[in-house]
Amino acid sequence: MRVKKKSFALFLLSALIFFGGAIKSDAAPIDELKAKIEERNKQKREIAKEIAEYEEKAIEAGKSAKTLQGTINELNIAKKKIEADIKANENKINLADLSIKKLGIEIADTQRKIKTNDEVVSSAFRKINEAEGTSFIENILAYDNVSALWDEVETLLRFQIGVKKNIDGLKILKKEIQNKKNEKEKNKREMLNTKSELNDQNDLIRFNKEDKDQLLSVTKNKEANYKKILAEKKALSEAFAKELLKFESELKLAIDPKSIPSVGAGVLFWPLDKIFITQYFGDTDFAMKTNAYNGKGHNGVDFQAAPGTRVKAALDGIVMGTGDTDKVCKGASFGKWALLKHNNGLSTLYAHLSLIKVSEGQTVKTGDIVGYSGNTGYSTGPHLHFTVYATQGVQIMDRQSAVCGGIYHMPIADLRAYLNPMLYL
Numbered sequence: 001m002r003v004k005k006k007s008f009a010l011f012l013l014s015a016l017i018f019f020g021g022a023i024k025s026d027a028a029p030i031d032e033l034k035a036k037i038e039e040r041n042k043q044k045r046e047i048a049k050e051i052a053e054y055e056e057k058a059i060e061a062g063k064s065a066k067t068l069q070g071t072i073n074e075l076n077i078a079k080k081k082i083e084a085d086i087k088a089n090e091n092k093i094n095l096a097d098l099s100i101k102k103l104g105i106e107i108a109d110t111q112r113k114i115k116t117n118d119e120v121v122s123s124a125f126r127k128i129n130e131a132e133g134t135s136f137i138e139n140i141l142a143y144d145n146v147s148a149l150w151d152e153v154e155t156l157l158r159f160q161i162g163v164k165k166n167i168d169g170l171k172i173l174k175k176e177i178q179n180k181k182n183e184k185e186k187n188k189r190e191m192l193n194t195k196s197e198l199n200d201q202n203d204l205i206r207f208n209k210e211d212k213d214q215l216l217s218v219t220k221n222k223e224a225n226y227k228k229i230l231a232e233k234k235a236l237s238e239a240f241a242k243e244l245l246k247f248e249s250e251l252k253l254a255i256d257p258k259s260i261p262s263v264g265a266g267v268l269f270w271p272l273d274k275i276f277i278t279q280y281f282g283d284t285d286f287a288m289k290t291n292a293y294n295g296k297g298h299n300g301v302d303f304q305a306a307p308g309t310r311v312k313a314a315l316d317g318i319v320m321g322t323g324d325t326d327k328v329c330k331g332a333s334f335g336k337w338a339l340l341k342h343n344n345g346l347s348t349l350y351a352h353l354s355l356i357k358v359s360e361g362q363t364v365k366t367g368d369i370v371g372y373s374g375n376t377g378y379s380t381g382p383h384l385h386f387t388v389y390a391t392q393g394v395q396i397m398d399r400q401s402a403v404c405g406g407i408y409h410m411p412i413a414d415l416r417a418y419l420n421p422m423l424y425l
Contacts, residue, residue: 033102040095047088054081058306062381068219068226075212078307078382082204085308089198096191103184110177117173197310197369200355204308204372207354233331237378239403240332244412247399251414255393259345263423268314268342269366270425271350271386272373276304278383281420300349300387301421305373307382311350312367314386314425317342319362321396321411326376329404334385335377338370339396339411346424347394349387349411352379386421393417 058081061074219225261267279302305311317340325333334351338358341347354374358364375382394413401408 030102030105033098033105037095037098037102040091040098043091044088044095047084047091051081051084051088054084055306055309057081058382059304062383066230066380068215068221068223071215071226072212074382075208075215079205079208081306082201082208082308086198086201086205089194089201092194093191093198096187096194099187100184100191103180103187107177107180107184110173110180114173114177200357200372201308204354208307233378236329236403237332240329240401243401243403244333248412248415251393251412253393253395253414253417255390255414255416259392260390260419261344261346261424265425267344267424268346268348268388268421269312271312271314271348271370272303272305272309272384273312274309278302278304281422299418300351300385303384303386305382305384307354307372307374309373309384311353311370311373311384313340313364313370314348315340315342315344315346315366317348317364319358319360319364320347321360321409322356322358323396323409324356324376325408325410328406328408329401331378332404333377333408334410335379336371336374337377337410339394340364340370341391345391346419347389347391347411348421349385349389351385351387352377352383387411388419388421388424389413390417390419 054077058074058077061070061077064070215226218229279298281299281301282297320339320341322336322338323334324336326335334349336353336356337349337351338353338356339347339349340358350370352374353371353376356371357369358371364370373382373384379385389411394411394417396410397412398407398409399412400406
């Protein structure tokens with residue numbers, strides 16, 4: 001069937017107008033969601049400020065002389081800090097949910113644009129094919145004059161430019177929709193991770209209450225009883241450390257120096273987002289003045305960390321084991337710990353945790369959450385104890401303790417296996 005040139009020209013022009021126009025989108029819902037997102041971001045900033053204040057208070061409380069009232073105050077501040085963390089994560093979940101809804105509307109809009117533009121381009125090419133079904137002479141004779149012919153030629157040229165522009169636009173839209181889909185999936189993953197953290201923080205609140213109730217129960221709210229418990233805890237820790245040191249001193253594990261990477265910054269990543277070192281490796285003032293570690297020096301690095309702070313894997317690796325020395329020797333050693341083995345000949349220990357989030361045999365990536373900082377084991381205040389070992393020289397063992405009267409489960413190392421973490425961070 002022959003296409004009338006006049007109607008075909010009008011079709012081309014209408015197609016060009018369509019190409020140049022915009023498809024109606026759900027602007028009102030998007031604007032509403034944007035306003036809600038901005039409000040949530042404002043709340044996020046306010047909560048972050050609140051968390052920072054509680055972190056500072058928690059650190060200051062940890063530095064104070066140990067009294068019963070001071071310890072109760074520490075627990076109360078820790079509780080408020082974790083409650084603020086919970087508010088932050090609830091807000092983060094709401095933000096992710098709003099972003100997902102906004103992206104959903106934008107994706108639907110883009111899909112409509114792609115569908116409509118695809119239909120217009122397809123229709124246009126069908127019309128062109130119909131027109132090309134006639135001969136060149138027939139096409140020329142269909143016009144009343146040369147001016148009308150040139151008008152049609154000009155329209156065709158404009159249409160070709162419009163089609164190219166539209167096809168380029170479709171490519172951009174398809175790339176845009178893929179980016180939005182990727183962002184939406186990322187938001188969904190983050191929301192699931194945040195929900196998991198929220199559950200962890202509710203557990204931390206419960207542990208905090210249990211610690212406070214137990215403290216009041218065993219001390220009967222009397223300072224004298226608290227001082228007695230502290231002295232017993234210190235004596236037990238020193239006796240256990242002496243027992244452990246004797247055994248570790250006798251270990252003769254084969255450690256090939258070539259199995260250890262060359263020292264240098266960046267071999268390992270920092271295990272916390274905010275770094276403040278409270279005690280270095282080796283013969284520190286604390287170790288020498290208090291005879292802690294039996295004068296053999298500090299076997300790791302201590303980082304300031306308010307209770308409930310995320311503790312992260314310093315490198316890709318495998319979880320060699322986890323445990324809690326408080327189950328046998330309460331207040332005498334690492335408390336809750338996790339040991340990771342890395343593929344570069346190093347292993348890292350994370351101790352005094354309030355909650356462990358990894359399990360033996362699990363593969364972890366750099367930055368994955370290993371657990372949350374706490375005050376378990378022998379600790380003068382909430383912090384993260386971080387040890388770096390030559391992997392060949394450390395093993396997780398079950399040992400009978402004469403001091404504690406039970407079997408403890410923890411990493412034990414040849415003394416030569418302890419490495420200075422600062423040489424690798």
